[in-house]
Amino acid sequence: MNEMTKIETTLKDWETDQEVRWCPGCGDYAILKAVQRTLPQLGADPKNTVFVSGIGCSSRFPYYMETYGFHTIHGRAPAFATGIKLANPDLDVWLVTGDGDGLSIGGNHMMHVLRRNVNMQIMLFNNEIYGLTKGQYSPTSREHTRSPSTPLGSVDHPANPCAFALGSGARFVGRGIDVSKNLPDVLTAAHAHQGAAFIEIFQNCIVYNKDVFDDFAKPKGAEQQQLWLAHGEPMLFGSDKTGGVKGLRLNTQAFAFEVVDVADGDWQAAGVQVHDATNRMLAHMLVELPFGDFPMPLGVIYDDPAPTYEAAVHAEKERASAGKDASLAHLLAKGQTWTVSGTASDPV
Amino acid sequence: MATQTAEAQPDTQVQDSMVVRFAGDSGDGMQLTGGQFTLSTALAGNDLATFPDFPAEIRAPQGTLFGVSAFQINFGSRQINTAGDAPDVLVAMNPAALKVNLASLKPGGLIIADSGAFTKRNLEKAHYDANPLEDGSLAKFDLLAFDISERTIEAVKPFGLGNKDALRSKNMWTLGLALWMFDRPREPLHEWLKDKFKSKPEIADANIAALDAGHAYGETAELSGPLKQVHMPARPVEPGLYRTITGAESVSLGLVAGAQLAELPMFFGGYPITPASAILHHLARLKEFDVTTFQAEDEIAAICAAIGASYAGQLGVTSSSGPGIALKTEAMGLGIMVELPLVIVNSQRGGPSTGLPTKTEQSDLYQAVYGRNGDAPLPVIAARSPADAFDVAIEACRIATQYMTPVMLLTDGYIANAAEPWKVPDPSAYEPFPATFLEGLPEGEEFLPYKRDAKGARPWVKPGTPGLMHRVGGIEKHETTGNIDYSPANHQRMTELRRDKIAGIDVPDQEVSWGDGTGDLVVVGWGSTYGPIKQAVNRWIEKGAKVSHVHVRHIWPLPQNLGELLSGFKHVLMPEMNTGQFKTLLRDQYLIDAESLTKTSGQPFQIAELEEAIGRCLDEKCGGRIRTNEDQLPNPVGVEQ
Ligand SMILES: Cc1ncc(C[n+]2csc(CCOP(=O)(O)OP(=O)(O)O)c2C)c(N)n1
Ligand code: SF4
Ligand SMILES: [Mg+2]
Numbered sequence: 001m002n003e004m005t006k007i008e009t010t011l012k013d014w015e016t017d018q019e020v021r022w023c024p025g026c027g028d029y030a031i032l033k034a035v036q037r038t039l040p041q042l043g044a045d046p047k048n049t050v051f052v053s054g055i056g057c058s059s060r061f062p063y064y065m066e067t068y069g070f071h072t073i074h075g076r077a078p079a080f081a082t083g084i085k086l087a088n089p090d091l092d093v094w095l096v097t098g099d100g101d102g103l104s105i106g107g108n109h110m111m112h113v114l115r116r117n118v119n120m121q122i123m124l125f126n127n128e129i130y131g132l133t134k135g136q137y138s139p140t141s142r143e144h145t146r147s148p149s150t151p152l153g154s155v156d157h158p159a160n161p162c163a164f165a166l167g168s169g170a171r172f173v174g175r176g177i178d179v180s181k182n183l184p185d186v187l188t189a190a191h192a193h194q195g196a197a198f199i200e201i202f203q204n205c206i207v208y209n210k211d212v213f214d215d216f217a218k219p220k221g222a223e224q225q226q227l228w229l230a231h232g233e234p235m236l237f238g239s240d241k242t243g244g245v246k247g248l249r250l251n252t253q254a255f256a257f258e259v260v261d262v263a264d265g266d267w268q269a270a271g272v273q274v275h276d277a278t279n280r281m282l283a284h285m286l287v288e289l290p291f292g293d294f295p296m297p298l299g300v301i302y303d304d305p306a307p308t309y310e311a312a313v314h315a316e317k318e319r320a321s322a323g324k325d326a327s328l329a330h331l332l333a334k335g336q337t338w339t340v341s342g343t344a345s346d347p348v
Numbered sequence: 349m350a351t352q353t354a355e356a357q358p359d360t361q362v363q364d365s366m367v368v369r370f371a372g373d374s375g376d377g378m379q380l381t382g383g384q385f386t387l388s389t390a391l392a393g394n395d396l397a398t399f400p401d402f403p404a405e406i407r408a409p410q411g412t413l414f415g416v417s418a419f420q421i422n423f424g425s426r427q428i429n430t431a432g433d434a435p436d437v438l439v440a441m442n443p444a445a446l447k448v449n450l451a452s453l454k455p456g457g458l459i460i461a462d463s464g465a466f467t468k469r470n471l472e473k474a475h476y477d478a479n480p481l482e483d484g485s486l487a488k489f490d491l492l493a494f495d496i497s498e499r500t501i502e503a504v505k506p507f508g509l510g511n512k513d514a515l516r517s518k519n520m521w522t523l524g525l526a527l528w529m530f531d532r533p534r535e536p537l538h539e540w541l542k543d544k545f546k547s548k549p550e551i552a553d554a555n556i557a558a559l560d561a562g563h564a565y566g567e568t569a570e571l572s573g574p575l576k577q578v579h580m581p582a583r584p585v586e587p588g589l590y591r592t593i594t595g596a597e598s599v600s601l602g603l604v605a606g607a608q609l610a611e612l613p614m615f616f617g618g619y620p621i622t623p624a625s626a627i628l629h630h631l632a633r634l635k636e637f638d639v640t641t642f643q644a645e646d647e648i649a650a651i652c653a654a655i656g657a658s659y660a661g662q663l664g665v666t667s668s669s670g671p672g673i674a675l676k677t678e679a680m681g682l683g684i685m686v687e688l689p690l691v692i693v694n695s696q697r698g699g700p701s702t703g704l705p706t707k708t709e710q711s712d713l714y715q716a717v718y719g720r721n722g723d724a725p726l727p728v729i730a731a732r733s734p735a736d737a738f739d740v741a742i743e744a745c746r747i748a749t750q751y752m753t754p755v756m757l758l759t760d761g762y763i764a765n766a767a768e769p770w771k772v773p774d775p776s777a778y779e780p781f782p783a784t785f786l787e788g789l790p791e792g793e794e795f796l797p798y799k800r801d802a803k804g805a806r807p808w809v810k811p812g813t814p815g816l817m818h819r820v821g822g823i824e825k826h827e828t829t830g831n832i833d834y835s836p837a838n839h840q841r842m843t844e845l846r847r848d849k850i851a852g853i854d855v856p857d858q859e860v861s862w863g864d865g866t867g868d869l870v871v872v873g874w875g876s877t878y879g880p881i882k883q884a885v886n887r888w889i890e891k892g893a894k895v896s897h898v899h900v901r902h903i904w905p906l907p908q909n910l911g912e913l914l915s916g917f918k919h920v921l922m923p924e925m926n927t928g929q930f931k932t933l934l935r936d937q938y939l940i941d942a943e944s945l946t947k948t949s950g951q952p953f954q955i956a957e958l959e960e961a962i963g964r965c966l967d968e969k970c971g972g973r974i975r976t977n978e979d980q981l982p983n984p985v986g987v988e989q
Contacts, residue, residue, distance in 0.1 A: 016819075018831060047814045052656075055822075063819050063832065068811035070659055071821025072652065073682050079649035083656025083664065084811070086640055087615055091660065091811055109652075112645040313640065321636035328608055328775040331637070332601060336536070337591040337772065338391050340582075 006043025011036045013046060016066045022057060027178035027204035031125065032064055035094075038184040042191055049092045052081045054106055056098035057132045058125035058203070075106025078113035078122070082309075085118050089310040092191075093120040099140040100130045103159050107139070114168040116309040117195045121187070124161055124198070125178075127205035128212055135208030147208075162287040162301060165198040166280075172197035173283060173302040177217045178204060182228060182299065189300045195308050216296040227295040229286070231277040231303070234267040237295045247272030248294070257289060278304040363578055365424025367432030368526070371449045372441030374408050374417045377519035382419025383767075384523055384540065388532045389423045390592045390769050393582025396423040397879060399431030399952065400765045404622070404705045411473040416448045425581040429733075429879030431766065433954035437529075439522055441465055441496070443474035450486075458490040458575075460525070462518070464497030492575055496521055496562075503561035507554040517558035524562025531579050534563055586771060593770040595734040595763035596626035599667075599693055602741025603627075604637050605775055606691075607663045609742060610749045611782040613638040615657030616665045617650035622705045623764040624669045624695040647672035651679040651692070658688040659820075661785065661810035663745060667693035669761075670712055671702060677720055680754050684724045684846065686820040687798075687806045689748035689783070691741075696760040698950045707950030708761035710875050711926035716756045717904050717933060723843050725850040727751075728904040730758040732878035735770045737763060740901060742778060749783045751853055752805040758903070760925075762876045762952050785810055797830040804849030851905050858907035863889055863896025868970035870917040871962060872942070874900045874930055877923055877953055884958035892974045893966055903930070911938040919969040921945060923958055943969070 014036040022028045039049070049067040053059035055074035062069030068091075072080045081095050095113075102110050102124045113122070129147070130136040137147040137154045140161060144153035162173050172193040176183040178201060190197035202213045211218070216225035224242035227235060235248040245262040249271040262270045276282055283302035289295075370385070372378045379400055389396050399420040408415030422432030434454040440446035442465040453459065466479055480486055481493040500521045504514045520541075527534055538556050545552035566575065593601075607614035616639060618628035632641040640657075644650035647668050654664030668676065673694045683690045696712045698704025712719075716728045727747050731737035737759055744757040786807035789795055797818040798806050809816045818830060826833035827841055861878075862885050863870075873881045878899050885897040898913065900906070914920055914934070920942040922931040928944035935942055945961050947953055966973040 046817055048812055050811045062821070065819075066817055068817050069819035069821075070656075070686075071819065071823065072655075073678055073822055076648060076652045076679065079644065079652035080656035080659070082649070083615060083617065083642070083653030083658075084660045086642060086653070087613070087657040087660035087662045088810070088812065108645055109649055112649065313642075317635045317640060324636035326636040326638075328605055328637070331604065331634070332775065333589055333591065333772045335591050336387055336391065337589055338393065339589050340393065340585055340587050 005045075007045040009040045009044070009046065011040060014039050014066050016064055018063050020064050021060065023207050025206045026057070027127065027202075027206070028058060028061070028125065030178040031123070031183070031201055031203060032061065034178075034183040035065070035123075035187065038187045038191075041184070042188060044092060044191075048090065049094065050084060051094050051096060052077050052084065053096040054098070054101035055132070056101045056130070057205070058096055058098040058127075059101060061096040075101050075104070076109055077101070078106065078109040078118075081120055082113055082116070082118050085120060085310045086313055089119070089314065095120055095122045097122065097124050098131070098138075099124065099126045099128060099161070100138045103139045103161060103164065107164075110164070111168040114165055114170040114196050114198060117169070117171060117306055118310060119195050119308040121190045121197045122199065123187075124200050125203040126161055126200050127203045127209055128158075129205050129209035131205045131208055141209075142212075160287065161200045162198070163284075165200075166283055166287055166302065170198045170302070171195045171304055171306050172300075173287065174199045174300045175202075175296075175298045176200075177202045177213070177298065179217075179219055180298075186299055189303060193303055194305045216291065225295045227297045229275045229277070229297055229299040229301055231275055231300065234272040234274050236262060236267060236272060249273060257285060257294065259294065277302055280304065363424075363580060364426050365422065365428060365432075366437070366578060366580065367420065367422045367435045367454075368437040368439070369418055369420040369435040369449060369452075370439045370522070370526075371416055371418040371445035372439075372519070373410055373444065374403055374405065374415045375410060376417070376441045377516070378417045378419050378441070381519040381523045381526075382421060384537060385526055386421055386592060386767050388527060388536060389421065389530070390590070391536060392530070392532055392580070394423040394425060394580055395428040395583040395585070395769060396421055396592075396767070397428050397431045398422075398767045399762065401951075402706055411442055411444055411470045413444045413448055413474060416445050418445070418449060423580065425583045427583070429882050430952070430955060433956050439526070441518065441522070443470045443476050443480070446480060447474045447476065453489060455488055456490065458492065459486060460522075460575075461491070461493040462496035463493040464495035466493075499561060499565065500558050503558045504554040507550050507557065509554055514554070517555050520555045520558040521562035524559035524564075525566050526562075527559075528563045528566030529575065529577060531577055534559060585769075589772045590769050591772055592767045593734050593738075594626070594765060594767045595731065595737045595759050596623070596695070596765070597630055598734050598737040598770070599731070599741050599757070599759060599764075600627050600630035600634070602738040603631070603665055603691065603745065604634055604639065605738070605778065606742040606745025607639070608637070608775070609778055609780045610663055610745055611780070612661075612663040612749070613640070614665060615640050615642065615654055615662045616667070617642045617644050617652075617654040617657075618667050619644050619647045619650045619672060621647070621669045621672045623697060623761040624667050624672070624693065626764060627667045627693060627695070647675040648679060651676040651683075651690075655679060655683050655686075655688060655690055658690055659686070659811070661808070663689060663691070663749065663783075665691045665693070667695070669695050669697045669705075670699045670715070673712065673715060674719075680726065681720050681722060681724050682822045683754040684720070684726055685822045685825075687752045688754075688808070689752055690754040691744045691748050691757060692754055693741075693757045693759065695764045696758060698761075698948070704950045706761065708876065708952060709925050709948060709950065710758075710760055710877070711929065711948065712758065713874075713903065713926065713929040713933070716758055723847060725847055725904070726754045726756055727850055727853055727902075728756045728758060729901055730875045730903055731763055732875060732899055732901065734763055734766055734768050736878075738770075738773070743901075746781045747853060750781055750805065751803055751849060752808060753850065758875060760876050783808065785813070786816065787813055788815065796828040798825060799828050800845070800849075804845065804852055853905055855902040855905055855907050858898060858900065858910045858913055860913070861897045861899045862886060864894075865896055865913065866916040867894030867896060868918045868975070869893070869895045869962065869965055870898055870914060870920050871895065871958075872898045872900065872914070872920055872922045872930075872934070873924070874903060877925065880953040880955045880958050881923060883955040884962055887955070887959050888962050888966070888973075893962075894970075894975070895962060895966070900930075903933075906937060911940075914938060914940055914942075919943065919965060921962065921965050923947070923953055923961070925953070
């Protein structure tokens, strides 16, 4: 996001006249609405906003946003977005990608856009499947996923998008769920972050990978498995209604988290860890928590800004240009030259 | 500077052109020697063409045949178009260099060899059973063998360098001797060395001492026999300011000029690859010209970022060589679909696959014209020489921005590395072609992102422009709104519109480069074969044959008059450094019986081989070389002499 004057808009201002073509019930609808609801709250300006995407169901997103939009090619959206930001750093760029687009064919570009820290919001719609090509397993599919290309179940280990992002040098890592009411808060924090902000959004592909996230994302009944992180707040999850409030405590001996019961709201007594979104080590531990034994960490996992790539490139360009003569005529005549005058070099 | 003049010194010869090849181990600094000799040749006012020929390995094992690095220069007081067929002088710094290069030396040519490097070990590495400097096997050449290594060590002794470091100055010793041979001043070299080793003055001094010693050797040694001073008068040329330029420099400068003429900042996305990297290196130093360079994570990201920059309102440029161009293919298709300006420079090298990274070829023409999925036309233009690449790069920028299209600019390894004198152009002599952005519409008019102008170009809208938000992408889009539209009639129409836009690009009429434009035989070329074709055709014209040379810059779309021009000849001969790609294209376009002459050795054509092929063609296809029943040819019109 950029320092610019806030614009008054409503959700309607961000909708296009194009028919939305996702399958009925697809999680993408909920994400679209969450984004269209968030942008007015941010005071974002449609004319300065660019949605850039790759290829996949998720990547159709730009067509439905009344902003500038570029639906590019499979996996390469980060590279296009980098060019756009270098050419015009004032644009507010949102990148939309899928688990296949962003981590399979485009894994390399994802790594580099994060490492360079180009200022943009990157929304990776993780449905653990190739939706658009009709349901093959993806790099985030769990082991034993049966799909048209893996009829006996997949055998390879899945990638962990948030761990990948952190490992690539991301300075913002967040997680959300398509239908969660908290998703706009994560988007807002990502937008406020100066630099590449990576958001993994669990998205339900109801046709090819229905309800794979139910263990923690089921709208009713899975809340006790969601650990919503907030900077400066204790890492609590669950409720009295769902079998008790619990927390994460750091066992310093084992250098590992453990789940503890919190009685009567006294999390201090239970030794529950307070979240520090600027602590990179902590972020690494959180994204590696094995789900099942632990709840799913969600919200802003890591947020510690660093100088952006485009700012560095422009500063360097300015420094290098300062006081330099930008005359093309002089440039062409650079180096060792010689003058042939009408008479001196006439042939003998 | 040696003060002998042609009159005063009976051993001095006057010659109008000369070919010298410096050859040594990769570590011997032959490219540097060649480069500096080139500069001194240019300063002496000679015309010149160079051919650096080096191995793909950075430091191939010392003394081996595959580690030989050579630099050839052809220079003269007349027009020079090629680096020369066969050297008059071969400088061989070790046995391997002699072995690899001897075959091309002219009979009776001069060999200058460093006998100090002809050790038993080096002879073995070069697979010599006996020392060729001693066994009489070089009898048909003039041989000057002496211990350059030892003389260099001697010369730099006062500077306290170890033997290994001292031997590094061998190339400067050799350069000094070459400067003496051609009566050139040493001062510019002294200045250059002082500047190059600013932080290590003792190294500068050692090199200067070596250079001077080599020069003094020529001056004072009792050189009975082969070594003679040659005086080469300056070549009469148009008055003006001159410099030498390589193709890579020329493309870079042309791109900067093109962006300025389009009044756009330039964004250059690249990924290192031989022989294209030099363009990235040059542009990275030109930030004050509103140039942003981006070394991407791969060639795909490089082109995608460039398209992204074009989308945001800059002139996107990307450059690579064969393998990298292959990777960019999909993104080129997107560029064609979203109709944004983009310049793609392909410095061709030998292929397929990794092929011959440091050798030259013209085998990416099919890839350039046809090599994309779908009906995906884009304009292709080719530079014919290092200097020509400047104008061609400007032309690429013009077409890209005026027609909202990716443009492919073809050069090759030869053009990229070779240097030639260049009359520094006056930038104000070029017609500007400012890019225009759509910034708003008259009240009530609907915005149509794909509505075309008379040239077939769609409007360019920068994100950030109020009221003109729209979406673009690679999916087939409606003819005017640009919204997704898969309908059969629309795809048919859009395919035709894309084709017609490119076919309708305003391309200058084809000129005849040499010859009178009709007659028995036309030799048609494109790209870096310009020099040798021109010289070979000229030799036949001088003998009275009815031959012309046509050299095509606009490969796609072709000049409107080309078909008619070619039909004015009995026969068409097409030399190419590939298996006949442009020939196939012209046959297809004009149904002409063009004949291929192909060469894919990684080496440029020699004049003599083209001359011979033309002679054969005249005999077999045109009823004889010089047909006496024809009028004697007047001096060809429109020909530079
Ligand atoms: C170069 C290329 N290869 C393959 C495809 C086919 N393809 C389109 S989308 C896709 C996978 C999409 O999966 P994901 O990124 O997870 O997106 P989803 O559809 O699940 O949202 C593939 C393989 C393509 N369009 N381009
Ligand atoms: S296939 Fe899956 S991801 Fe794609 S639109 Fe349908 S439900 Fe959504
Ligand atoms: Mg997916």
